[in-house]
Amino acid sequence: MNYGTLIVGNGPAAHRLAGQLRHHGHQGAITVLGAEPRPAYNRALLTSVLACTLSADDLVLPRLPENVQVRLGITATRIDRVRRAVYTDDGTVYRYDQLVLATGARPNAPAITGLTSSDGGFSEGVRAIRTVSDCEDIPDGRTIVLGGGVLGVETALALRHRGQDVVLVHPGPYAMDDLLDESSGRLLLVHLENVGVKVFPGARAAEYAPGKLALDDGHVLDADTLLLCTGIRPNIELARAAGLAVRTGVLIDDHLRTSDPHIYAIGDCSEHRGAKPGHIAPAWEQAEQLARLLTGHNARYVGTRLVVRLRTSSIDVASFGSPGENTDRLATESVTLSDPARGRYARLILRDQRIVHAVLVGLPRAIASISQLVSRSLPVPSSRLALLLGTSADHWSNAELPDDAVICVCNNVTKKALTCAWRDGARELTNLVRTTRATTGCGSCQRAVERIYRSLSSTTETSGAT
Amino acid sequence: MTGTLVVIGHGMVGHRLVTDLRVKDRADAWRIVVLAEESRPAYDRTALSSYMAGKSAHDLTLVDHDFLRDPLVDLRLGTVAASVDRGSQTVTTTDGTDLGYDALVLATGSRPFVPPVPGHDAPGCFVYRTIDDLDAIRAAAVSGRPGVVIGGGLLGLEAANALRLLGMRPHVVEMASRLMPLQVDDGGGRVLAKLVGELGLRLHCGAAIRSVDTGTDGRVCGVTLADGSVLDTELVVFSAGIRPRDELAGPAGLGRAQRGGFLVDDQCRTSDERIWAVGECAAVNGRCYGLAAPGYRMAEIVVQQLLGFGGAALPLPDVSTKLKLLGVDVASFGDAHAMTAGVLEISYVDNTDSTYAKLVLSPDARVLLGGVLAGDASAYPVLRPLVGHELTAPPEQLLFGGAN
Numbered sequence: 001m002n003y004g005t006l007i008v009g010n011g012p013a014a015h016r017l018a019g020q021l022r023h024h025g026h027q028g029a030i031t032v033l034g035a036e037p038r039p040a041y042n043r044a045l046l047t048s049v050l051a052c053t054l055s056a057d058d059l060v061l062p063r064l065p066e067n068v069q070v071r072l073g074i075t076a077t078r079i080d081r082v083r084r085a086v087y088t089d090d091g092t093v094y095r096y097d098q099l100v101l102a103t104g105a106r107p108n109a110p111a112i113t114g115l116t117s118s119d120g121g122f123s124e125g126v127r128a129i130r131t132v133s134d135c136e137d138i139p140d141g142r143t144i145v146l147g148g149g150v151l152g153v154e155t156a157l158a159l160r161h162r163g164q165d166v167v168l169v170h171p172g173p174y175a176m177d178d179l180l181d182e183s184s185g186r187l188l189l190v191h192l193e194n195v196g197v198k199v200f201p202g203a204r205a206a207e208y209a210p211g212k213l214a215l216d217d218g219h220v221l222d223a224d225t226l227l228l229c230t231g232i233r234p235n236i237e238l239a240r241a242a243g244l245a246v247r248t249g250v251l252i253d254d255h256l257r258t259s260d261p262h263i264y265a266i267g268d269c270s271e272h273r274g275a276k277p278g279h280i281a282p283a284w285e286q287a288e289q290l291a292r293l294l295t296g297h298n299a300r301y302v303g304t305r306l307v308v309r310l311r312t313s314s315i316d317v318a319s320f321g322s323p324g325e326n327t328d329r330l331a332t333e334s335v336t337l338s339d340p341a342r343g344r345y346a347r348l349i350l351r352d353q354r355i356v357h358a359v360l361v362g363l364p365r366a367i368a369s370i371s372q373l374v375s376r377s378l379p380v381p382s383s384r385l386a387l388l389l390g391t392s393a394d395h396w397s398n399a400e401l402p403d404d405a406v407i408c409v410c411n412n413v414t415k416k417a418l419t420c421a422w423r424d425g426a427r428e429l430t431n432l433v434r435t436t437r438a439t440t441g442c443g444s445c446q447r448a449v450e451r452i453y454r455s456l457s458s459t460t461e462t463s464g465a466t
Numbered sequence: 467m468t469g470t471l472v473v474i475g476h477g478m479v480g481h482r483l484v485t486d487l488r489v490k491d492r493a494d495a496w497r498i499v500v501l502a503e504e505s506r507p508a509y510d511r512t513a514l515s516s517y518m519a520g521k522s523a524h525d526l527t528l529v530d531h532d533f534l535r536d537p538l539v540d541l542r543l544g545t546v547a548a549s550v551d552r553g554s555q556t557v558t559t560t561d562g563t564d565l566g567y568d569a570l571v572l573a574t575g576s577r578p579f580v581p582p583v584p585g586h587d588a589p590g591c592f593v594y595r596t597i598d599d600l601d602a603i604r605a606a607a608v609s610g611r612p613g614v615v616i617g618g619g620l621l622g623l624e625a626a627n628a629l630r631l632l633g634m635r636p637h638v639v640e641m642a643s644r645l646m647p648l649q650v651d652d653g654g655g656r657v658l659a660k661l662v663g664e665l666g667l668r669l670h671c672g673a674a675i676r677s678v679d680t681g682t683d684g685r686v687c688g689v690t691l692a693d694g695s696v697l698d699t700e701l702v703v704f705s706a707g708i709r710p711r712d713e714l715a716g717p718a719g720l721g722r723a724q725r726g727g728f729l730v731d732d733q734c735r736t737s738d739e740r741i742w743a744v745g746e747c748a749a750v751n752g753r754c755y756g757l758a759a760p761g762y763r764m765a766e767i768v769v770q771q772l773l774g775f776g777g778a779a780l781p782l783p784d785v786s787t788k789l790k791l792l793g794v795d796v797a798s799f800g801d802a803h804a805m806t807a808g809v810l811e812i813s814y815v816d817n818t819d820s821t822y823a824k825l826v827l828s829p830d831a832r833v834l835l836g837g838v839l840a841g842d843a844s845a846y847p848v849l850r851p852l853v854g855h856e857l858t859a860p861p862e863q864l865l866f867g868g869a870n
Contacts, residue, residue, distance in 0.1 A: 332817050336653075339810035341829065383860040385812050389831055393860045396832065401858060405851040409759045409784050412766070415851070441759065442512065444788045448847040 003029065003095040005294060006086060008076045008238070009102030010034025012042055013267030013283035015061045017100060020291030022065045031069040031094060033076055033086070040070075041132060044280040047151070047311055049135045051158035056132045076103075079242035081260055098262050098294060101239055101250055102287075105232035105268035105277060106130060110146070114208040115226075124210040128228040129155055141224030142167065144213050146205055148175030150308055152229035153188070156197045157312040167198045167221055169213075174201055179308055179319040183338065184345050184361045191315045191343065232278050234269045249277055254300045256290045266290055273303060281307055305374060309367065315343075316364040320374050321357035332356065335384045337363075346388045353379035365390025407448050410441020415452060422456045429453050468497050468538075469568035471772065472557050474547045474714070476502035478511055479745030479761035480573030481528050484539060486769045496772060499540045499565055501547050501557070504596060507534075512758060514600060518628040523597050547574075550718040552738055569772060572728050572736075572743040576708035576756065581616070585678030586704070590686030594625040594705045606701055609633030612668075614689045614699045616675055617706035618645040623791045625703045626667055630792070637668040637697050639675055639689070641706075649787055649798035653813050654840040657822040661794045661841060670697075678702055710747040710754050723749030732779035733771060734764045742768045755783050786853070788839075788846045795843035800836025800853035801826050809835055812861060816841075823865050825849075832856050 005021065007014045010032050018032050034040065041059035048054040064070060078087040079099065086094045107128030109115060117123045127134055129151060138159070145156045148170030156168045168175065174185030175192065192199050200215060207214040213223045234249035245251045245259040249271030256264045256272075266286040268277045275282065282304040292299035310317035337346040344362035348355055348370075355374050360367050366388045373380060383393040403416040413436045421435040429450065433439050438449050471487070473480050484498055502508070509526040517526055533539065546560045550570065557565045578593035580586050592603050603625075607613070613629040615622050618640025626636040638645070644655025645662070659669055674692040681687040689697045710727035714720070720736050721729035727749030734742045734750065745761035746754060755761065760783030767778055786799035804811050804826045812831075813824035821841035828835060834852045839845060845865045857864060 334815045334817075336813045336815075337810065338813075339829075341808040341810070344810070383862050384814070385831060385861050388812075391831075393863075396857045396860050401851060402855050405855055406784065407851050409786055409850070410762060412759075412763060441762070442788070445847055445851075448851060 003084070003097045005030050005098050005100065006094050006096035007032045007100045007102055008086060009104055009267070009269070010036065010040045010070065010072070011102060011104045011267060011283075012040065012044070012061065012280060013104075013287045014100070014102035015040035015064065016284055016287035017102065017266060017291055018064050018068045018070075019062070020288055021294060022068065024291050024295035024297060026291070026295050028097065029069065030067070031096075032064075032071065033074045033088065033094065034070065034072045035075045036131060037073040038132065039072065042280075043130070045311070046129060046132065046135055047154035047158045049132065050129070050138070050155060051161045051312070053161075053313065056135070059132065076238055079238060079263075081242055081263070084262060096262070098264065100290065101258070101263065101265040101269055102267045103235040103238060103269040105234045107228050108231040108233045109228060110205065110230045112205045112208055123208060125224065126208065126226045126228065130232075138164075138227075139224055140164065142222055143225040143227055144169060144221055144223040145227045145229055146213075147229035147231065148172065148199070148201070149178070149229060149231065150176060150310065153192070154311050155227060155229055156192065157195065157314055160195055160197050161312075161314070166196070167200065167223075168192065169200045169203055169205060169215060169221075171204045172201065175199065176310075176317070176319075179322075180317070180359055180361075181347055183336075184317070184347070184359045187340075187343055187345050187361045188315065188317055195314055232268060234271065234277055236269060239263075239265065239269075247271055254302060255293055256286055256301055264290055264294075272301065275303060279304075279306060279308065307371065307374065309371075316360070316362055316367055318360045318367040318370075319358070320355060320370060321349075335388070337385065337388045348380070348384065348388075350380060355380060360388075363388060363390065401452075407452065408436070408438035408441060408445045410445075411437040413438040413445075418449065418452050419456065422453075427457075468495060470566060471496045471498045471569045471571065472565050472567040473498060473500045473571045473573055474557065475573035475575055475745070475747070476500050476504070476508045476541065476543075477573060477575045477745060478508060478528065478758050479575075479765050480571070481508035482762050483571060483573065483744055483765035483768060485533065486766055487772060488533075488536060488539065490769055490773055494538060496569075497538050497540070499567075500542065501545045501559065501565075502541060502543045503546050504598070505544050506597065507541060507543065509597065511595075514594070514597070515624045515627055515631075517597060517600055518604070518631045526597070547714060550714050550720075550741075552718055552720075552741070555740065568740065570741045571768060572714065572741065572747055573745050574711040574714070574747045576710050576746040576754075578704055579707040579709045580704045581675065581706055583675055583677050585680050585686065588678055588680045588684060588686050590680075590700050591678060591702045591704065594621055594628070594703050595708075600628065603628065603701070603703065604632060607632035607634055608700065611635065611701070612637055612697065612699045613701040613703065614639060614697050615703045615705060616689075617704065618642070618669070618671065619648060619705065619707065620646055620787070620789065620791070621708075622703075622705040623662065625705045626662075627792045629701070629703070630666070634701070635666065635668070637670060637689075637699070639670045639673050639691065639697075641672070641674050643672045645669065645671065646796065646798075649802065650796060650838045650840060651803060651824060653815060653824060654796070654798075654822045654838040657815070657820055657840040658794060658796060661820055662792050665792050665794075667792070708746065708756055710749065712747055712749075723752045723754070725749075725752075725754070727754040733776070734768050734780065735771070742771070744768055750780055750783075755785065757783075757785060757787065759784060759786075784853075786850050788843050788850075790843075795839065795841060797839040797843035797846040797850075798837075799846070799850045800834070802836045802838050804836070806835055814862075814865065825861050825865070827857075827861075 040061045075089045076086050142165040144167045156166045160166045174189045203215040203217045206216045214220045236246045239250040240246045250265040252270045267283040285304045289299045289301040308319045333350045335348045346360045349357040405415050426432045426435045507529040548560045549558045613634040614637045615626045618638045629636040676690045676692050679688040715722045723729045728743035730743050744764040788797035824838045826836040
C-alpha cells in the first residue's frame with residue numbers, strides 16, 4: 001500500500017473524486033492523469049460557452065489540494081493488471097494500489113455517408129461538442145445541429161442566442177423525446193421555432209458533403225457547419241485491452257468496482273446496472289461514493305435518479321426520473337397542469353405522495369421546489385397546484401360561497417334564495433326544500449343544500465347567543 | 467277574463483311550464499289545454515334507467531292527483547298536433563279537432579337521431595327515449611345474447627346499462643375517440659372506459675357503423691362497422707343523438723334554426739308574439755339544449771311573460787351534468803372543454819381508485835370556470851356552484867378534502 005490511488009482521466013468525475021478522497025481522509029498518494037492539456041473543467045456547462053454567457057475560464061473547476069498530483073496532456077496507453085501499472089504516451093509508468101478509470105466518452109458519430117474523410121477524421125465543416133476547444137471558433141453562417149437530445153437543444157438555443165442561423169434535425173417526433181412527454185415536447189418545439197430555430201423532427205441525416213446535408217425525408221439543407229449531438233460512446237478501449245468486463249461501458253458493481261478488484265470506474269466510461277451514460281449527476285454521485293469507499297467508509301452506489309434541466313436562458317425545461325419507468329400499472333397518482341396560453345406545462349407521477357417522475361416546462365419556481373423534493377425524497381405538499389404555480393395554499397382565500405352562486409341548477413335556486421327562505425321562517429330542512437324547490441330536480445345538490453342549512457343554523461344560534 | 471293557452475307536448479319541460487303557471491297564476495287568467503302524444507302523462511325521462519332497474523311507470527310520473535283534477539288544465543293524452551294556423555290562432559290535431567288559442571307554447575321535445583345506414587329500420591332496431599321504447603326493448607331482449615348500442619354518449623351508456631340489466635352482453639359503438647365526448651375530455655374518457663369495461667361492456671370507440679345486417683327473415687342479425695368487422699347481434703339500439711321536433715314550423719311559417727329547432731329569442735318567443743317554444747325543441751338564439759335544467763328556465767321565463775311580468779331573458783344555460791352510469795360517477799360542469807381563451811387546466815388521475823378530476827381555471831388559477839369528474843363525482847355539489855366564482859379553498863381540498 002505505498003503507490004496510492006491512480007485516476008485515469010481528468011473530467012468532472014475524476015476531479016470530484018480526487019478532491020473528495022482528501023476530504024474523507026485518504027492518506028496515500030493521489031495521482032490524476034489528464035489527456036486534455038487544460039485543467040479540469042465542468043463539461044456540463046459547455047453550451048454556456050457556446051452561448052457566450054460563460055467564458056471557457058469560468059468552467060474551470062476549483063484547484064485540488066497541493067498533495068494531489070495532476071499530470072496534464074498525458075494519455076494512458078496500457079494497463080498491466082499483474083504489476084498494477086499504467087503505461088502512458090510519454091513513456092512514464094505509474095504504479096497503483098487502486099486504479100480508477102474515469103476516461104469519459106467521446107462523441108458518437110452516426111453512420112452517414114460523407115461524414116468522415118479518408119484519414120478517419122471528420123469531413124470539412126463537421127464537428128462535435130465535447131471539449132472546450134470544440135466550442136471555439138464556430139464559423140458564422142448556418143449551423144445544422146444533428147440530434148435533438150439535451151445537448152442538441154442546448155446547443156441549438158445557444159447558437160441562436162448568438163444570432164446564428166440554426167437548424168435542428170432530430171429523428172424523434174419532437175426534441176428530447178426520451179425525457180419529455182408529448183405535450184411538453186410540443187411546447188419545446190414551439191419555443192424552438194419561436195426563437196428562430198428551424199426544426200426538422202422525424203428526420204435523419206442521410207448524406208453529407210461540405211456545405212450540404214441531405215435528409216432521409218428528401219430535404220437538402222445548406223450547412224456551413226454540421227454539429228454532431230448524436231450521443232456519446234464510452235471510452236472503454238483501455239479497459240477492454242486489459243481484459244476487464246465491458247459492454248457499452250466498463251461494467252461496475254454497486255461498489256463501483258470493475259471485474260478486477262483493484263480497478264474501479266466512474267463517470268461516462270462506466271456502466272452501472274445498464275444505465276445510459278452521459279449525465280453529470282451520476283458522475284458526481286459515483287465520485288462521492290467511491291471517495292467514501294476508498295477511505296474505509298461504508299458506501300454503496302445504487303444508481304442516480306435522473307434529473308435533467310435544460311441549460312438555457314430562454315425556456316425552463318426539466319425532467320426528473322425516467323418516463324414510463326414501471327409507473328403505469330403501480331399505485332400511482334398523476335397531476336397534469338396545462339397552460340398553453342403561457343407556455344407552461346407540468347406532469348407529475350407520484351407514488352406514496354413522492355415524485356417518481358416529473359416533466360416541467362415554463363415553471364422555474366416549481367422546478368426549483370421539485371428538485372429539492374426529489375433530491376431529499378420528501379412528500380409533495382397537499383396542494384399540487386400551489387407547488388406547480390410556485391405559490392402557496394393561501395393563494396386561494398378561504399372565502400365564503402358567494403350569494404349569487406346557483407346551488408340547485410334544476411330549479412335555479414341561489415344561495416341567497418335559501419338564506420332568504422331561512423330568514424322568512426323556513427327553519428327546517430324540509431321547509432327550506434319545499435319553499436325553494438332546491439334538491440327536487442336531479443338531487444345532486446342535496447349535500448350542498450344541507451351544508452348551507454347547517455351553516456345557517458349555526459350562525460343563527462351564535463348570533464342569538466350574543 | 468280567461469285566455470286559452472295551448473301547450474303542445476307534455477314532456478318534462480311542458481309539464482313544468484303548466485305547473486309553474488298554475489302556481490303563479492293566482493287570478494286564474496289562463497285555461498290550459500295540453501296535448502300529450504304519449505298515452506301517459508309527463509314522467510321523469512332522466513330516470514328511465516331506473517325503470518329498467520325495476521321502478522314502475524307510476525314511480526316515474528311527474529303528475530299528481532291535484533294536477534289531474536285541476537279544472538283549468540285539460541290534459542289530452544294520445545293527442546298529436548297536426549298543424550298550427552296562426553291567422554285563425556288554431557291548432558288542429560291529427561284526429562281533426564280544432565283548438566283555438568290566445569297563446570301557444572311549443573314543447574314538442576326531440577326525437578332520437580337514427581343514422582340512415584342500410585337496415586336501420588329493420589325489426590330488431592330500437593331507440594331509447596320513451597317508456598314505450600323501453601318496453602319494446604325489454605320484450606325483444608334475450609338474456610346472454612350480445613346487444614349493440616349505437617352511440618357512446620350519455621344516453622347510449624344508459625341504453626347499454628338497460629341491456630345489461632336485461633341480461634344481455636352490450637357492445638357500444640361510438641364515432642368519437644372516447645365515450646361521452648360532449649361531457650368529458652380524453653382523461654375522463656379513459657377512466658370511464660376502464661370502469662365500464664370492467665363491468666363487461668365491449669367498447670368500440672372511434673368506430674362508425676356501416677350497416678345493420680338482416681337475415682332472410684328480414685330481422686337484424688348483425689352490425690357491420692366501417693372497418694369491416696362484424697358484431698353478431700339480433701338487437702340494436704340507436705342513441706346517436708337527438709333532433710328537435712320542429713315539423714310544425716314550416717307550414718305555420720315559423721322560423722327554424724340552421725341546425726333545427728323552433729327559432730326563438732332569449733325570451734323563448736318565436737317571431738309570432740303569441741307563440742313560444744321551450745325545452746329541447748327551442749333553438750334559443752339558434753342553439754338547442756338537450757337537458758332538463760335549461761328547459762325549466764325557459765318554462766319559467768315564458769310563464770313570467772304569460773302573466774304579464776315579461777322582460778327577463780334566458781341566462782346562458784348551465785349545461786352541467788352529473789350522473790351515475792353503470793355505477794360510475796361522471797360529472798361535467800361549466801367550461802369543461804377549456805374553450806375559453808387563455809385558461810389553464812389541472813388534472814388529477816388516481817390509478818388506484820380509478821378516478822379522474824380536471825378543473826379549468828382562470829389564468830391566475832383563482833376562478834373556477836369548469837371541470838370534469840369521472841370515477842368519483844363527490845366534489846360536484848361543492849364545485850358546480852362555484853363556477854364563475856373564486857375558489858374557496860385550494861383545489862385539492864375542494865376535490866379530495868372529504869365528504870362534507
